[in-house]
Amino acid sequence: MLDDQNITDTPRELVEDLSSAYVLGALNDDEAGLREFEALVESGDPVLAATLEQMLEASAALALAAPQFEPPQSIKAELLSRVEKLHATHPYQEEAVRQPSPEAAMLKKRTRIFIGTSIFSGLLLCLLLALNVSKSAKLDRSNDLMRALLKQTDSLRQENAGTSTKMENDSLHSTAETGPGVDQALSHFFAMFSENDSRLVTLASSPLGTARQHLFFSPKQRMIALLRENLKALDANKTYTLWATVGGKAPIAIGNFRVDSKKNSPILTFPTKLKTADSFSISIESGNGGGNNRGNVIFTGEVPPKGIN
């Protein structure tokens, strides 16, 4: 998806500079350079994409220049042994944890959407103040969160403008295409902030890690909330699945969602039975969203050890 603000005016040398440094792993401690590169990648510029592909191939060829050594046989034996143990619960074979139909709840709570919006804005302000004065080591992460939340707020305000009656005809797709309404999603989202076990998980785009997406996970609330901001660029005609991994075992499907249109809540919520998780990822469904899908992973990220509070 091409952005109007693409990099067609960016000097090619800059693209090559950043691409080469990126594939060599030399940008890791250069936060500004990394962000600059990520911004360029997100622009969807075809020149950059082609350059990056060439650079990746060349960097992979560099691996061949290393002195060649035969790996000890014990590695393969142990690998296959571990795989054998995992075989019973092979990746992506687990039954997806499907969302209960939220239609009734949506109808019941639809009228409270404006209340939810107000609470959301209030909490956002409090959160902003709290995080701004803390200046902790998590400042960078918090700033990312703030930016995402501010965008969500703008989006929410726009979507809620005069939509009280329109909502009656809206078919919400927030979770599994039949997810909770905007107000319910927001209620879950607010409740998560009251729990000190909540985790802010930053998902990086896969495989290059050039884009970010934020997710909140609260074991106490048994809820996962996904900010839709960075999902807008995704193909609206496809179905996506949120996965979680626990204890190094096979990924578990949390639920499906779509990113189409203004009908959606800016926050996607997923009820979950998980008490803990190691990582989350988002994949594109290869089929129609059925049970045994193995789409491509487009975002993935590890759960940080401490909460966001």
Next chain:
Amino acid sequence: MQSTSEKLKNSPPTDAVLNNGEIRSVPKMRIDKEKSNREDLELLALISQGDQKSLALLYDKYGRLIYSLTLRIVRNEEEAKELQQDVFLQVWNKAGLFDNERGSFVTWLVTLAHNKSINTLRSRRYKKSAQEAKQDIGDISHEATIDHHTPLREAMDNDERRHVLSALEQIPEQQRKALYLSYYEGYSQSEIAEMLGEPLGTIKTRMRKGMMKLVSLLRESQPT
């Protein structure tokens, strides 16, 4: 039965008709890579269905490449063993999610192994001195291949490796050094600049020119 690799080795170069009607020979190495990638995708499809034999085949094909890379970077056998397992376990876990449109499997596999190795290296803050690193510049293009592998795949690997080493030798030493310190030693651009006593911009330029030269050399002089 003749293996796929053997068939590839014995097959004649394929000709392609260009838009202007000109007939140009398609480099054999490129055909090998495309067929190899198709084989990989077939194995990945089977792995995603829980076929452990396919994982073993994929390991046989790339195990040495990945182990050699990780060992070269972390320079510690135990860590290299762990990384080797991590990488192939990830292949097992993510086989069904691999997106071929984003690049070949081997590129993804090597990038994964490289990232894990560099992370390991940095996490234990293993830093070599600039002098040691400088000493190793020559090693990269002169270290002998250890020929323990017997299948014909070995011959292909060696062809490709010689091709890469030859390309690296054609890159100016300062540029090669910048690539080497970054890719194998895990140093950032600013660290390399400090280590070599050069401006950061100079290091960036060397990396860019070195990589572009490598890309160009790898493309223009395909081995037969």
